[in-house]
Amino acid sequence: MAMLEVKDIYKAYGNVEVLKGVSFTMEKEETKVIIGPSGTGKSTLLRCINQLSLPNKGQVWLDGEEITNPKTNINKIREKIGFVFQDFNLFNHLTALRNVSIGLEKVKRIEKEAAQTRAMQELTRVGLEAQASQYPAQLSGGQKQRVGIARALAMDPDVILFDEPTSALDPELIGDVLDVMKSLAGKVAMLVVTHEMGFARNVADEIIFMEGGVIVEQGPPKEMFTNAKLARTREFLGRIGALYGEEETGG
């Protein structure tokens, strides 16, 4: 049984069908990268997985539990699904440390001191122990995103969903964030929407190419980059590779 199973997800906003039957599975500690043109429904898919958006049809299973079932306690489930946002969404009024510890304190009900000790470990893991007492507005974009990753990690999630985690960053700050993500590969399952082809090629166990609300093609990076079955996949990968390069970032 897969750790995460997404089964035939449909999602429409009004008359606009955004997701038209998306299915895939993820195993423990696997890294999968989702690529695809903008407006294809990648963010919507991630939001359907942790139920920030409710799919119109289809199921999501996590650890053998159907989390799309209205009877499940979604707050309990979300503890196990980390989310890292394109624009960080750090809590503006809290220090980096409290951003990471607040979930432990308020959701997991861990005592404040223990929560902050754990939060400090996570900040250290992303290289930000020196920034623990700084507020989001005092951090660079790359630091903010690393706090965002630490915040997700602290909850000990089964899987972390990344929605274009480096798209809002200045190019010179992208590398630090990708390095942190790379260091997590194999330790926690990651489902990453990104245009960073270097990361996709070197870190992902599988690449999922989405377009128009469906999965067009999926496979191991090697196969996808050198030997994609569909012309459309080859064309997109060629274009995105030229745009974003595959140089050292995350490679």
Place this chain on the structure above:
Amino acid sequence: MATDFGSFFLNSLPNLLNGLGYTLLLTFISIAVGFFLGITLALGRVYGNKIINGFCVGYIELIRGTPLLVQLFIIYFGLPSVGIIFSPLQAALIGLAINSGAYQAEYLRGSIQSVESGQMTAARSLGMNKLQSIRHVILPQALRISIPAWSNEFIYLLQYSSIAYIIQVAELTAEGKFIAAHTFRYLEVFAMIAVIYLVLTIVSTEIIDRIAKHLSIPGIGAAKRVSLRDI
């Protein structure tokens, strides 16, 4: 003349202090009660279902759409005819709190809505329920944003609590009128009272500004107070 005014001032002082006490009582109680009322109404408007939202809108529009004086008259002169009797002070406190609650609700709602939507998304994604998200993430930011408006509301209440003199609450303005009526020294009495209001306004503005600065989020800075003329 100077000594004459000095002794007049000293003679008036007990009455003025008594009035000042009532003014401060009216102001502090009604801003505090109005605050809790306002937060409840604002949350109801932003997060409530249709029924709760409709109720809150109805309350806010009713109170903001009618003069404070009429509200006080209804509470003090009107309600006794259905058997509900309040003392002047009680009626004034209730009227001012109910009134302030409606105004505070509106700017608290504005502050809540000005917190980026991603904050709620991030809180919910961590596994917080809606109430926890509001309490630990939305309100701490919204309340900071609303301090300047709240400062204006405080000054407004400080001054408009004088309306309570009409229903015989012996607050500052009422005491002034009492002294003046017995001494016919209207100009001096009301000049003294104007100065007292002015000092109170300046001092409370300064205190609230300092609180705002103290609570400001590093890197963002304190929300700026707008002058009463700007709103």
